[in-house]
Every structure is written in structure tokens, then in C-alpha cells.
Amino acid sequence: MPEVRQSTKGAVVVDDRYAPLIIVTFLGETDLTLAKWFEDVHRRIILSHGVQGRRILSIADATRSVKPTPELRRFWAEMSERTTPAMKEATLATFLVVNSALIRGAITAISWMSPSLRDLESFATIDVAMNEAFQRLARAGTPVQKLSSPYQLPELAQKVHAAFPG
Numbered sequence: 001m002p003e004v005r006q007s008t009k010g011a012v013v014v015d016d017r018y019a020p021l022i023i024v025t026f027l028g029e030t031d032l033t034l035a036k037w038f039e040d041v042h043r044r045i046i047l048s049h050g051v052q053g054r055r056i057l058s059i060a061d062a063t064r065s066v067k068p069t070p071e072l073r074r075f076w077a078e079m080s081e082r083t084t085p086a087m088k089e090a091t092l093a094t095f096l097v098v099n100s101a102l103i104r105g106a107i108t109a110i111s112w113m114s115p116s117l118r119d120l121e122s123f124a125t126i127d128v129a130m131n132e133a134f135q136r137l138a139r140a141g142t143p144v145q146k147l148s149s150p151y152q153l154p155e156l157a158q159k160v161h162a163a164f165p166g
Contacts, residue, residue, distance in 0.1 A: 002154035005037045010065065011164055012038045013157040020049055020056040020092075021133050021144050023126075025153060026065035028164035035075050043087065050090025055140060057133045061097040061126050064164065080120075092140055095129045096122045126151050 002015045010028030012035075022045055024038065042058065049056045068076070123129035130151060137144050 002156060003041055004154075004157045004160055005034055006160050006163075007031050007034055010034060011157075011160045013153055013160065014038065014041050014045070015154050015157075016045055017154060018144055018147075019045075020054050020142050021130075021137060022056050022058045023061065023130075023151065024058065025061045025157070027160065028064070029066045030068065030072060032071060032075060035072055035079075039079055039082075046087050046090050050086055054142060055090055055092040057092045057095070057137055059095045059097060059126065059129045059133060061129075063097055063099050063126070091119075092142075093133070093136055094120050095133065096120055097124070097126050097129050098122055099124070 002013065002017060004011060004013050007029075010026070010030050012030060013025040013027070015023040015025070022042070024042065030038075046056055046058075121132075123132070127150060130147070134144055134146050
């Protein structure tokens with residue numbers, strides 16, 4: 001079931017309607033409280049699929065978010081270090097969708113130097129990331145039915161999206 005958490009400046013939507021494809025949308029400014037909530041929810045989803053012997057593919061769409069603070073950048077880096085072996089085993093891939101080619105290039109460069117970020121792949125649009133996700137899941141033996149139209153946030157997140165259109 002999709003989940004949404006909102007603060008005064010931003011929101012996070014965790015959409016598991018297409019599991020084992022998990023789509024996370026960051027809207028506006030993600031503060032430390034939202035980031036910790038996301039980490040807890042995401043960990044729970046990953047581990048619940050892992051217990052069932054399924055691997056997930058996670059897409060984080062940051063195209064409607066603002067630049068993270070230094071505190072939040074540190075949190076994201078440390079979060080990757082907190083990934084347990086069980087979580088790694090249950091994760092097929094992790095995609096990040098960002099608008100900026102510069103940021104995508106920086107992510108690639110950082111991943112060369114940081115083993116904890118090596119598996120993070122960046123994409124320019126959610127549609128491109130989802131197409132790749134469908135192919136990867138099918139190759140892994142866990143096909144997901146492709147959407148008949150472009151991805152839309154779950155209904156419960158529509159009002160939140162209107163507050164932080166990006």
C-alpha cells in the first residue's frame with residue numbers, strides 16, 4: 001500500500017503498487033525527519049520481499065525536489081553504509097532520477113570512488129528509469145506488467161503533489 005509523509009516544506013511518497021518495483025517520489029525539500037521515515041519504510045519493504053525470496057528494484061524520483069542540505073547529503077551517504085547484507089541480497093537495483101546531467105555525472109563519478117554507492121544508477125526521466133526497470137525485472141525472472149500510460153502518483157499523494165509541484 002502506498003505511503004506518504006509530509007512536512008511543511010516537502011513530502012515523500014513510497015509507492016509499492018507495482019512491487020517488486022518500488023517508486024519513491026521526493027517533493028520539495030526533504031528534511032532529516034522525512035529522510036529517516038523514508039529509510040524505515042524502504043527498509044521494511046525490502047526486507048519483507050527478501051523474506052519471500054523476491055528481489056526489488058527501487059526508483060527514487062528526485063526531479064521535483066530541491067537541492068539537499070549538507071546534513072541531508074551526509075545522511076544519504078551514511079544510509080548506504082547502513083544497508084545490511086539481507087537488504088543488499090533483496091535488492092536487484094537502485095535507480096535515481098534527476099533532471100541535471102551534471103548531477104547524474106557527479107553521481108557516476110562518486111560511485112567510482114564509493115563502494116556503497118556503486119550500485120546506484122541515474123536516469124534523466126522516470127519513464128526511462130521505468131523502462132529499464134521493467135527489462136531488469138523480466139531478466140531476473142520477476143516480470144512486472146508495464147503501465148499502459150505514464151507513471152502517476154497514487155491517488156492519496158495527489159493533494160501533496162499539488163502543494164509541492166516542483
